[in-house]
Amino acid sequence: xxxxxxxxxxxxxxxxxxxxxxxxxxxxxxxxxxxxxxxxxxxxxxxxxxxxxxxxxxxxxxxxxxxxxxxxxxxxxxxxxxxxxxxxxxxxxxxxxxxxxxxxxxxxxxxxxxxxxxxxxxxxxxxxxxxxxxxxxxxxxxxxxxxxxxxxxxxxxxxxxxxxxxxxxxxxxxxxxxxxxxxxxxxxxxxxxxxxxxxxxxxxxxxxxxxxxxxxxxxxxxxxxxxxxxxxxxxxxxxxxxxxxxxxxxxxxxxxxxxxxxxxxxxxxxxxxxxxxxxxxxxxxxxxxxxxxxxxxxxxxxxxxxxxxxxxxxxxxxxxxxxxxxxxxxxxxxxxxxxxxxxxxxxxxxxxxxxxxxxxxxxxxxxxxxxxxxxxxxxxxxxxxxxxxxxxxxxxxxxxxxxxxxxxxxxxx
Numbered sequence: 001x002x003x004x005x006x007x008x009x010x011x012x013x014x015x016x017x018x019x020x021x022x023x024x025x026x027x028x029x030x031x032x033x034x035x036x037x038x039x040x041x042x043x044x045x046x047x048x049x050x051x052x053x054x055x056x057x058x059x060x061x062x063x064x065x066x067x068x069x070x071x072x073x074x075x076x077x078x079x080x081x082x083x084x085x086x087x088x089x090x091x092x093x094x095x096x097x098x099x100x101x102x103x104x105x106x107x108x109x110x111x112x113x114x115x116x117x118x119x120x121x122x123x124x125x126x127x128x129x130x131x132x133x134x135x136x137x138x139x140x141x142x143x144x145x146x147x148x149x150x151x152x153x154x155x156x157x158x159x160x161x162x163x164x165x166x167x168x169x170x171x172x173x174x175x176x177x178x179x180x181x182x183x184x185x186x187x188x189x190x191x192x193x194x195x196x197x198x199x200x201x202x203x204x205x206x207x208x209x210x211x212x213x214x215x216x217x218x219x220x221x222x223x224x225x226x227x228x229x230x231x232x233x234x235x236x237x238x239x240x241x242x243x244x245x246x247x248x249x250x251x252x253x254x255x256x257x258x259x260x261x262x263x264x265x266x267x268x269x270x271x272x273x274x275x276x277x278x279x280x281x282x283x284x285x286x287x288x289x290x291x292x293x294x295x296x297x298x299x300x301x302x303x304x305x306x307x308x309x310x311x312x313x314x315x316x317x318x319x320x321x322x323x324x325x326x327x328x329x330x331x332x333x334x335x336x337x338x339x340x341x342x343x344x345x346x347x348x349x350x351x352x353x354x355x356x357x358x359x360x361x362x363x364x365x366x367x368x369x370x371x372x373x374x375x376x377x378x379x380x381x382x383x384x385x386x387x388x389x390x391x392x393x394x395x396x397x398x399x400x401x402x403x404x405x406x407x408x409x410x411x412x413x
Contacts, residue, residue, distance in 0.1 A: 001025040002061040003032065007399060008069040008410040011386040012371045016410050022070055023060070024392040031388050067400040069410045072385055073132025073393045074339040075154070075373025078222075078277050078298040078327025081122035081136055081143040082106070082115050086332040095228050095307050096241040102332065112140060119146035122331070126152060129337045130395040133384075135275065135298060135327060135377050137195050137222065144182050147190060153393070155377045156182075157195035157222045160210050161202065164251045168206040172213060179217060189382055189391065193220040196269075198227070199260055200234050200242040203251075207267045214273070220378055222275035222298075226260045228309050232281050235260045261286040270295050275376050277327070280304055280312045290320040296376040297322055299368065301345040303329035311349045315359045325373035326365070339369045362412045 002024050009020030023032035086105065090098050106115070119142045126134065127150065134154035136143050144156045158178050162171040175194065182192055194217075196202040196210045202223075214221045226232065233240035238253035246253055256263045261282060264270055270293035277298045290297075299312055318324060326342050328334050343365040350359035374384025382391050399407050407413045 001030065002063060004063045004065065004070060004394075006065040006068045006070045006396065007407075009386065010069055010071045010366075010410055012072055012367060013385040013387050016069075020070075022386060022392075022394065027392055029386055029388050029390050029392050065396050067398065069397045069399055069413075070386070070394050071130075071397055072370045073383070073395050074130045074369050075133040075135075075325060075371075075377070075379075075384060076126060076131045076328055076337065076339065077135040077275070077325030077373035077376045078300055078329055079122070079126070079134050079136050079337075080138075080330035080332070081119040081126075081134075081146060082138060082140060083118065083330040083332045084122035084125065085110065085114065085118035086330070087335055090332050095309065096230055098307065098333075106139070112142065115140055116142040116145060119143045120149070122337075123147060123150035123152055125331070125337045129339060130397070131337065131339060132393050132395065133189070133374065133377070133379065135222065135325070135373070141178060141182065144185075144192075148185060153187075153189040153379070153383065155191050155193045155220055155222075155379075157193040157220075158182075159195045159197055160206065161197050162206045163201055163203055163246060164249070165203045165205045168203060168209050171206055172209050175210070175213060179219070189379055191220075191379075193222060195222045198224040198231065199263060200231055200246075204254075204267060207264075207269060211267070211269050220273050220275065221269070222277060223264070223269070224277045225264060225279055226276075226281045226286075227278040227304075228307075229281060231260055235263050259283045259286055261289055265289050265293065272296065273378070275325075277329075278304060278309070278312070279317065280310045282313060282317075287316055287320055290317065290322050294322055296325065298325045298327040298373075298376060299346060300327045300329045300334075300342075301349050302342055303327075303333040305345070305349070306333055306335070311353050313353075314346070314350050315354060315356070318360075318364075323372060323375045324368050325376035326368040327373075343369055362409075366411050 004022040009017040009022055021032050023030045123146045136156045137159055138156050139159045160171055160175055194210055194214050196207050230240045230242055234242040235256050238255040243253055272294050274295040276295050279297055328337050346365045347360050371384035374380040383393050404413050
C-alpha cells in the first residue's frame, strides 16, 4: 500500500481535506485515516458527511506532495482528438463555413497517419492538462488507437454521418464493422459508443437506426444538438444555410416544426444513455423534456463562445436534475485544452448572463469537470471522485504558483 499526502485532498464526493492522505493498493483507493480537517469539517462529519476512515498508515510507502492538492483526474466529457491538427486553422469563420472547411480538409488533405499523429498530440495535451478520461467523438478510429496507446480512459463514440435517407443502411453496416473491429480492445474504463453527428448531417431514418443499433449493442450515445441558430432553422422550417445545402444535393427536406431537442425526442433518442452536447438554443418547453427524459448533457462554454453560438442556460438546465459534465470540444473550436479555463468560463458566463453570483459556483463547476463527467459517460462507479473502491485516478496540482496564492479554499483557488 502507498499513502499519498498533500496540503489538500479534494475527493469531490465530500469536503476537501486539509493535510490529507490518500491510500492506494493495487491501483485502487482504499480506506485511510482521516486527514486533519479542522473543526468545521468535523462538524459537517457529525451532521452526516461521509468520511474516509481506516487502519493506521504505519509501515506503508509514503509519497508526499508539499504545496499541492490531489484531485480526481479531470473528465473532459466532449473532445475530438483527431482535429488537434486543425488548431488555429479555422479562425473567425461562421459555423456554416467552419463545418465544410473542416470536412474538406480532413477527408481531402489529411492522411490517416497524419490524423493519428493529430490524435496522439491531442492525447499528450490532455495528459498535460490533467485530463485522464474523455468523452471522445471519433470518425476514423485514430483516436481509439491513440487513447489506448497513451492510457487514456473514457468512451470513444464512433461518429455516424448520412443526411440522405438512402445512406442509412450503408452507414449502419459501416458502423457495425467499426464497432466489431474495435470492441476486443475495450476495458472497464475504455469503452465504445456511437454518435449520430447532428440533425443537419444525419437523416431521421439514420438517427432511428443508430438508436436501435445502440440499444441492441448496449452502447451509449452522444450527439451535437441545439448548437446554432442555423440548426434550429433547419429543423423547424427546413430553412437557412444547412437546408440550402441539402436541397443543392437533391436531399428531400421535411420541416419538423419543433425545436431540435423535441425533434430528437420525437425520434425516440432522449433517454439517460444519451449524452447531449452544447444545448445552447433551447426553447422553454425543452426544459420539460430534459426533466422527464433525463438525458445527460456536456457544457462546452469556450467552444460555444468562440463560434459565436451564445451562452447556454445552465442554471435552468441544472434545475431539471439532469447529469451535467464539462467539455472543451476540439481545439479547432477552443484552441487549448485547459479544464481550469473551462470551469472559469462556465462560472463567469453564467454570472454575466444572469447577474446572479450563485448561477454556477466553483464547487459546481469542479464537480462538472470530474464526477459529473464520469456520470455522463457511465463510468462514475470507477472514476470521477477519490472514494474507496474506485480507481486511483488522480492528478497533483501545484498550489505554490504566485497566481494561486494564498489558498483559502482549494476549490476556489
